[in-house]
Amino acid sequence: MTETREVVRIEGVHKYFGDQHVLRGIDMTIGQGEVSVVIGPSGSGKSTLLRCVNMLETATAGRIYVDGELMGYVEKHGRLHHLPVREIARQRRNIGMVFQRFNLFGHKTAMENVMEAPIQVKGQPRAVARARALELLDRVGLSERANHYPAQLSGGQQQRVAIARALAMDPELMLFDEPTSALDPELVGDVLNVMKDLARDGMTMMVVTHEIGFAREVGDTLTFMDGGVVVESGPPREVIANPQQERTRAFLGKVL
Amino acid sequence: MRSSTLPARGQGAPEPIDAVPVRHPGRWAGAAVILLFLGLFIQSLATNPNFRWDVVWLYLRDARVIEGVGWTLLLTALSMVLAITLAILLAFMRQSDNPIFRWSSWTWVWFFRGTPVYTQLVFWGLLAVLYPKISLGVPFGPELFAFNTQDVVNAFWAAVLGLGLNESAYLAEIFRAGLKSVDKGQIEAAEALGMRSRKIMWRIVLPQAMRVIVPPTGNETIGMLKTTSLVLAVPFTLDLTFQTNALANRTYLPIPLLIVAAIWYLVITSILMVGQHYIEKHYGRGVDNVSGARGPVINPAAAKAAAGGHSPPELPGGATAVEGEYLEESGR
Numbered sequence: 001m002t003e004t005r006e007v008v009r010i011e012g013v014h015k016y017f018g019d020q021h022v023l024r025g026i027d028m029t030i031g032q033g034e035v036s037v038v039i040g041p042s043g044s045g046k047s048t049l050l051r052c053v054n055m056l057e058t059a060t061a062g063r064i065y066v067d068g069e070l071m072g073y074v075e076k077h078g079r080l081h082h083l084p085v086r087e088i089a090r091q092r093r094n095i096g097m098v099f100q101r102f103n104l105f106g107h108k109t110a111m112e113n114v115m116e117a118p119i120q121v122k123g124q125p126r127a128v129a130r131a132r133a134l135e136l137l138d139r140v141g142l143s144e145r146a147n148h149y150p151a152q153l154s155g156g157q158q159q160r161v162a163i164a165r166a167l168a169m170d171p172e173l174m175l176f177d178e179p180t181s182a183l184d185p186e187l188v189g190d191v192l193n194v195m196k197d198l199a200r201d202g203m204t205m206m207v208v209t210h211e212i213g214f215a216r217e218v219g220d221t222l223t224f225m226d227g228g229v230v231v232e233s234g235p236p237r238e239v240i241a242n243p244q245q246e247r248t249r250a251f252l253g254k255v256l
Numbered sequence: 257m258r259s260s261t262l263p264a265r266g267q268g269a270p271e272p273i274d275a276v277p278v279r280h281p282g283r284w285a286g287a288a289v290i291l292l293f294l295g296l297f298i299q300s301l302a303t304n305p306n307f308r309w310d311v312v313w314l315y316l317r318d319a320r321v322i323e324g325v326g327w328t329l330l331l332t333a334l335s336m337v338l339a340i341t342l343a344i345l346l347a348f349m350r351q352s353d354n355p356i357f358r359w360s361s362w363t364w365v366w367f368f369r370g371t372p373v374y375t376q377l378v379f380w381g382l383l384a385v386l387y388p389k390i391s392l393g394v395p396f397g398p399e400l401f402a403f404n405t406q407d408v409v410n411a412f413w414a415a416v417l418g419l420g421l422n423e424s425a426y427l428a429e430i431f432r433a434g435l436k437s438v439d440k441g442q443i444e445a446a447e448a449l450g451m452r453s454r455k456i457m458w459r460i461v462l463p464q465a466m467r468v469i470v471p472p473t474g475n476e477t478i479g480m481l482k483t484t485s486l487v488l489a490v491p492f493t494l495d496l497t498f499q500t501n502a503l504a505n506r507t508y509l510p511i512p513l514l515i516v517a518a519i520w521y522l523v524i525t526s527i528l529m530v531g532q533h534y535i536e537k538h539y540g541r542g543v544d545n546v547s548g549a550r551g552p553v554i555n556p557a558a559a560k561a562a563a564g565g566h567s568p569p570e571l572p573g574g575a576t577a578v579e580g581e582y583l584e585e586s587g588r
Contacts, residue, residue: 056444085453093450103445107463107542117449120459149542162445169449 004031006068007173007204008053013062015048015228022048023059024228030173030221033202037215037236040225041251046208047100049225050175053206054095055088066095067172093121096166100178102158104150110137110161111146114168121169129168136164140194156187160194167198174198176207212255216240224248311512315503316519324499325520331415331484331495336477338420343427348457350432361428368425374489376422380414381490415487423480430472434465466539474532478525496520 008030015023022045030036038046051057053064055072064071071091073080083091104113114133118124124132137143140160142153150158159179166174176195180188192214199205199218209215215222215236222236224245232239232248240256243249301307315321349361368376384405391402409417438461446456485497492498496517504513537544 054448056447089447089450089452091450092448095448097445097448099441099445101441103439103441105442105445105460105464107539109542116459117451120455121450149546151543151546165445165449175448 004033006030007032007034007066008036008206009063009065010049010053011063011065013049013052013059013064015045015052015057016060022228023052026062026225026228026230028223028230028233030204030206032204034220035199035205035207035218036221036223037219038206038208038223038225039210039212039215039251039255040231044225045228046225047177050177050206050208053173053175054092054097056097066091089121093169094172096169096171096174098159098162098166098174098176098179100181102150102155102162102182104158104162104165106150109147109149110142110153110164113150113161114165117165118168132168133164136167137161139167139197140164141190154187155183156190159183159191163191163194163198173204173206176205176209178208178210180209180211210255212240212252224251226251306511307515308509308512311507311509312515312519315500315513315516318503320499320503321496321516321520324494324496325524327494328481328484328496329524331412331419331487331492332477332481334416335419335423335484336480338416339423339427339476339480340473342420342424343431344462346424346428347431347435350428351435365425365428368422369429373418373422373483374486377415377418377486377489380409380418381411383409383414411490411492415484415490415492418490419480419483419487423476427473427476430476431465431469434467434469435461437468438464463539467536467543470532470536470539474528474535477532478528481524481528482521 006029008028010026010028013023013026014021022043024045026045026049028036028049038049040046048057052059053066053071058072063073069091072083072088074083074087075081104110105116108116111130111133114136115126115129118129118132119126134143134146137146140163142157142160142164145153145157145161150161153161163179179195180191183191188211192211195205195207195214196218207214207219219236221233222239223233224231224239224243224247226247232243232245239248240252243252346361346364349357352358387405389402390405390408391399393399393401442460442464443456446460451460484495487495488498493502500513500517504510507513
């Protein structure tokens with residue numbers, strides 16, 4: 001990766017859930033085309049951090065910039081002002097998200113799931129959205145399942161439709177929240193392959209996962225989080241082969 | 257990857273189990289008792305002259321009765337439309353971030369659910385006594401428009417208001433339960449795509465909530481059909497129950513006219529149930545029209561085939577996964 005434009009910039013982010021201090025000052029940047037993989041034990045705050053990036057959670061302190069734009073606020077006369085919901089919705093359009101539990105719209109077919117946002121949010125004509133949806137479903141290997149409802153698809157197929165749905169908005173950035181954790185082992189490979197293709201095509205990606213193999217093969221940066229802080233971060237092969245911190249070593253020892 | 261002990265299809269069909277079924281003498285005895293009572297009941301219907309089936313048949317087609325059916329249907333339809341509109345609004349308000357909306361919605365339900373519908377109907381009938389003139393204007397300021405209450409809220413509209421407002425409180429709770437039944441992940445996924453809250457409500461949440469909302473709402477509609485018989489409290493005097501009662505009093509034949517009313521209520525209920533079936537089918541798409549269970553359906557054969565890039569034959573449900581393997585094998 002050559003030095004490139006910053007897509008994500010996270011500055012001193014803290015998050016409290018009630019009294020629980022789940023993020024304790026996170027700094028991180030992701031450059032254009034970079035695949036940033038975040039690992040860590042459950043409860044380490046990695047999913048919360050990811051959800052802060054597209055405002056599904058609101059950080060208690062700190063700032064997050066996507067594409068140079070401050071998420072959730074606007075600075076006027078030296079003060080931060082909350083953005084109205086409409087503006088937050090606009091900011092989210094450039095950020096695709098894939099969830100652990102797929103969250104496909106249950107009353108819509110695979111095709112309708114992919115077409116929904118381009119039509120309803122971008123105002124694309126139906127025919128255009130349909131052609132693009134078919135192309136995207138083909139890309140994730142599911143064009144033959146276009147008219148199936150989510151409940152008629154396996155977990156792996158649902159997750160690939162979910163990726164196509166996020167891509168339909170032509171995002172700058174894709175967020176993956178443990179995309180393979182709810183899948184049966186034999187279905188994980190298909191989803192990871194789609195993600196590898198995406199990475200190869202130059203998509204900027206932030207991936208929270210337990211798939212160390214994926215991190216090693218595809219990741220540009222590997223970040224290990226524990227207890228709400230970044231313990232260690234660096235090129236995946238180096239971090240995996242030669243962890244500098246005891247906690248990283250202990251965690252990798254358990255999952256490898 | 258089948259274990260070799262499984263017999264392959266085609267060679268040496270397995271011997272089906274041949275066993276004596278468990279006997280159920282209790283079921284036969286119970287059925288016999290029910291049939292006996294049914295027989296006795298039918299016999300009495302046919303032979304007891306007090307039923308006066310000739311009168312039933314005569315008044316079943318009477319113009320005044322048919323007109324009563326029409327008014328009852330109109331009352332039911334209009335009050336349900338009013339109630340459903342208000343209920344959607346109340347349910348949305350109850351979920352709102354605005355505390356005044358939440359509080360207003362709660363208070364509405366508390367009041368209209370907490371007082372008898374009969375009392376409410378009498379009240380709406382007396383509205384013109386309470387407020388002879390209704391006007392809208394700035395408090396303590398100029399009046400924008402005004403009308404005589406009696407001219408606008410006549411007995412019919414008082415009945416619709418009374419029934420509809422009371423029903424809206426019950427339906428609001430049904431709609432609220434429906435909205436809450438939709439997984440939060442659906443809203444998050446729509447938010448992440450940049451959809452606005454109103455679109456998320458109408459296009460993602462409500463359509464899926466309808467699956468939960470429709471059956472109890474059908475129930476309420478059928479309940480409403482019969483609650484319309486209370487509108488004499490307003491008093492509104494053209495509905496089915498009032499008409500058949502009036503005819504019964506005139507002819508001194510209460511029993512046949514009660515039967516006339518019951519038959520018509522049953523006919524309408526049956527028609528409503530057919531309608532409900534189709535509405536349920538519509539909103540059950542993606543869940544009820546899908547073979548197999550809710551949630552991720554793991555069908556190894558289909559998944560394998562899809563990964564291989566060719567389309568497998570359509571397999572109904574997960575149970576046929578083994579059969580899918582047979583099919584796959586036979587295809588080679």
